[in-house]
Amino acid sequence: MHGALQEVENVCSTLLRKKLVYNRSDEVGIVLFGTKETCNDLAKEIGGYKHVVVKHDIKVVEEGTKDALQNLPRGTAPGDFLDAIVVGLDMLIKRFGNTKGKHRLCLITDSQHPLRDPPEGTKEDQVDTIAEQMKKHDIKMDCIVFRESGVQHNSVMDENDQLLYHFRDRSVAKVVQVDTPTSLLGALKTRIVLPVTIFRGDLEVSSNLKIKVWVYKKTSEEKFPTLKKYSDQAPPSDKFASHEVKVDFEYKSILEPDTVVPPDQRIKGYLYGPQVVPISSAEWEAVKFKPEKGVKLLGFADRSSIPRHYFMKDVNSFVPEPGNKKATVAVSAIARAMQEMNKVAILRCVWRQGQGNVAFGVLTPNISSVNNVPDSFFFNILPFSEDIREFQFRSFSSLPSSSQPTEEQQEAADSLVKMLDLAPPGREEILRPDFTPNPMLEMVFYSKNNNLGLLYSVSHTMLVSVNDCFPILKWKQFPGLPVNMILVKSFSNH
């Protein structure tokens, strides 16, 4: 694990920086395990729990929290993650009891060392007891298992993984395996978004068959933080100045540029080509398109009739209504039938009453690979006929021979495609979107930390550490060294 500790420091610091911007009142504690020393409440109170150090008690985040992450000691003892989980759990329960709020444990481990045998029962029993406690206090856990590629699996690792999956099966934990620092940063959810349904109701297969579903966003673009306009008008002595700028819109008549037209004297003009058609909102309300709320099935179609590039927007997820067994089974049966027959479903959705348009899209099955996660659907928006522009391009076969590759060149291209394989067998997929963080968002947090306000003088050393986390940025710093080199190097070693 020592090799990755530097990365862990970076990753956790990023997490804290984000909290300083978005979630100022969050509280964070840090526990190290596998250390030489022992320092935790449980060890003091009841003994045992060796080699677990509470580096930082649970406190509201502050600049100092990050210091606790600097120069993490390289421990000498084998890390026992079960002990660490118990210590962390104990801290959370002591600190918060049953108070409301989101409480989570985040475990980062290589899970390579044998765990201490419990005084009684098996390790599984121990996991059950811990999971019981977590459930009781509504605490969730994220486990990130970091193993560099090429590490040989052994029985200890397998046993440890099984224990972690046991946590998952008890629905208290999520387990991901990563093998590069970039993925490590991507796997650690730095900003938790509370999922909100965009629709709860019936998926109407026909007027006679309705399945209760909830619809969530599956992907949603995380935006660059919106910065506020800065006003320097406040006197420097004013400590409580907000420095904010208010923006006012005023509508003025063209004929009399000095008079402001009040809102009730304004009317909307819709553009039709060069013409402007004035309509009051009451009139418009009377004639406009008003679809009824509801999600209706048009039918099923062959998957091949909807090419991948027709997907238009961010993706939604249709999950069966929680707690509704019959809906869960119905979704599962249909999803699995779709998967088997290679079919997709075409839907027309109006999420809310009063919505001015309909969403037209395609439902694809999402068969769950984890036992306690129900089967669900993904929903992608399709284009309407107006949205499609059918441009014609010259077919490649009719290109002049000067633009056609020779046989030798074609072979070279084949080899190139084979060689630059990002999903080689026996390895985790490289640069998987699910584990690849947005470099731009990360840059903001690095630079802000480095020099409050003086962003473009970000020191070189800092950038280098950014680059360590982001191989794809490396070539920016060193134009002579393309990222491909890094990737390809790793291929040539194997």
Added chain:
Amino acid sequence: MDLDPEGIFRDDSDEDDDNLHEREANKEMVVYLIDASPKMFTPATTAQSDEKQETHFHTIVNCITQSLKTQIIGRSHDEVSICFFNTKEKKNLQDLAGVYVYNVTEREPLDRPDARLIKEFSCIEDSFMNNIGSRYGITSGSRENTLYNALWVAQALLRKGSVKTVVKRILIFTNEDDPFGGITGAAKTDMIRTTIQRAKDAQDLGLSIELLPLSRPDEDFNMSLFYADLIGLEGDDIVQYVPSAGDKLEDMTNQLRKRMMKKRKVKTLAFAITNDVCIEACSDYLSVLCSFTKCCCDLSINYLLLFVGAITWLDSISNLPLKAERSFICNDTGALLQNPQKRFQLYNDKVVKFSVRELSDVKRVASHHLRLLGFKPLDCLKDYHNLRPSTFIYPSDEQVFGSTRVFVALHSSMLRLGRFALAFYGTPTRPQLVALVAQEEVISSGGQNEPPGMHMIYLPYSDDVRYPEEVHLTSGDAPRGTDEQIKKASNLLRRTELKNFSVHDFANPALQKHYGILEALALGEDEMPDIKDETLPDEEGMARPGIVKAIEEFKASVFGENYDQEEAEAAASKAGASKKRKAITDAASQKSAAYDWADLADTGKLKEMTVMDLKSYLTAHGLPVSGKKEAIISRILTHLGK
């Protein structure tokens, strides 16, 4: 660096991406030159006796009307002019014979299309013969050259606007492949020479001349007779131009429509396959593949989501547009500011300031091009790896010679090996990981359905992916459909299959209705159009016995036999809940009736009562029970009218 300082400070709303929105500068001016000779009015299909014969003229009018309608929705700033040649009447500024510039009132000859133009042009056939008339323009014995005249008029119409900012096009619609076939001798060669010279002059001025040939049933349109020279085609290019046989008029309409749309290149960008300082292992292949490491591609947008709703604010009295003015006011002092140049963000409760320059540095993670990272099997591209419409990539040899060759080689390798390319696309507003998926050309009788090239699919980052399916976990395994249930579901799927599904068949009902209403209002019609919503399911079809049976079987197998009954009971128990509520209200009104509220209020004794007692009055009268004691008392007083 091609960063516009304006763009950097824009909030990252959907509008900001320069990819997705064509700039105003990309405006287009088109002159439709339509051959109106009698040949265009002969039946376009081989005689099938009693059916009404459609003419090429009719096809063209339909195409142009459709295209005008789409234009008004999607690209209303483009300007068009419709011009017939080989007509009896003449109407043009140059007063040339046989050329008629069609127009409606309150409109310049070359202008943005409006409601009236579309309306009147769509029914032009009824009055064409009477008002404009048709004749053969180029005949032996006359010195007239209507084609020459038409080009001249079109060129004059396109005089306005600079070629730098405006795309200018002349589209010729004709079914006559040999316009000078009727004459012979020196007169013919002379006419051909001058006409071609005319076209060349126009092309030198930056106008593009395109031909949309229509094949006659008995003979194919022969490009090499005349038109290849006119538009400057050589060798292989001619083959491209020849339309497929005109036996299906519908297909021809489709082809015309597609060809009428001008491809708009969003940008050309370098696709860096590897850098110059190449890896040894790789360089062997590359030196074979190409002598350089870059390939250039054109991006074009094949999908653009259209939304309802460009509006301006008008003065409700004069109906004149209003001008919006923005002012910035300092929140602390109230002083009026000039456009503030700095932005800030609270970090650890401290103000962190950014200047434009600094921000652009943050956002400029990458220079503006595509960088290949590697290849993955197609099944790594999941259904939820999507954020926005894809972009289309086609190679371009304009900047780097040989790009096409590299692109074609990679394209066919990717297709054969079932791989997509992962690349990093460094736009300044949002550098993004993209998947490049090779698209094979798909051709049907209606022409090209899918052009060859690559689709650029924008992938989410880990920050963008959520896991909603893991939110509500229960301990124990989630129930799954049994084999029997899956079998029933498969049967249902088979029954309700949409045959030959194509997204092209579905118009956006909101957009159609919106523009339908606007068109009616713009033309001053009273009747509001009735738009058919094509996205509604086929209720009738669903009621077919086979489907109903499949649904019933699936329902019985998944939900159990008595599902409807259970549902009804559940609904009834909800009604039970409302009974309970009613009981509470009754109790409250009984309790409330025990007091003489008016008297209590008058004597000011309400303050002495408990909140519970006060609330009984509110519950009994259906008022909100929230708030502090004072709020409750004041609510009671208001209700009593005191």
